[in-house]
Amino acid sequence: MNNEEKKPGYVSSILKLKCPCCRKGNMFLTKSYSKHLMKMRDHCEVCGQPMEIEVGFYYGTSYVSYIITVLLSAISFVGWWILIGFSYQDNRFLYWVVTNAIALIAMQPYLMRFSRTLWLSFFVKYNQGNIFKP
Numbered sequence: 228m229n230n231e232e233k234k235p236g237y238v239s240s241i242l243k244l245k246c247p248c249c250r251k252g253n254m255f256l257t258k259s260y261s262k263h264l265m266k267m268r269d270h271c272e273v274c275g276q277p278m279e280i281e282v283g284f285y286y287g288t289s290y291v292s293y294i295i296t297v298l299l300s301a302i303s304f305v306g307w308w309i310l311i312g313f314s315y316q317d318n319r320f321l322y323w324v325v326t327n328a329i330a331l332i333a334m335q336p337y338l339m340r341f342s343r344t345l346w347l348s349f350f351v352k353y354n355q356g357n358i359f360k361p
Contacts, residue, residue: 237353244340247348248276254344260336267343280350285343292342296331303327 235250246252252273256266267278279285307313307323314320331338 234353237348241341241344241348244344246271246274246276246278247344247351248354249274250353252276254278254347255340264336265339265343274354276351276354278347280347285346288339288342288346291346292338295338295342299331299334300327303330 235245237250240247240250244254246254249271252268252271254267254271256268257263269279270277304323304327307319307326311319311323313323
């Protein structure tokens with residue numbers, strides 16, 4: 228059997244908020260949701276990949292975050308429709324709106340970090356050598 232390390236998966240590394248270059252280093256300074264929620268490392272602790280490619284690089288994450296929240300809302304809408312249903316006679320649609328809003332607000336800290344990780348992964352390729360090469 229091969230003694231080489233197994234290549235980390237793309238999806239699992241993005242979900243775990245890891246560096247897209249080496250897929251091992253953490254992108255954010257803290258794992259807890261404190262006042263430094265969005266504070267990122269300057270460079271990856273493992274491979275040295277810069278976390279901010281250029282000034283204003285992460286403005287594009289607002290589009291990614293918007294798409295993700297719309298998809299999550301659509302999924303919850305379909306799930307609510309199938310499991311509970313909607314009716315004109317009661318407030319089930321209003322209950323879905325409130326439930327969906329609360330769920331999105333609760334997930335927002337993770338979604339903001341996830342959007343940044345996903346956005347950076349669009350522009351940085353996986354480097355198996357784990358050494359940043361500009």
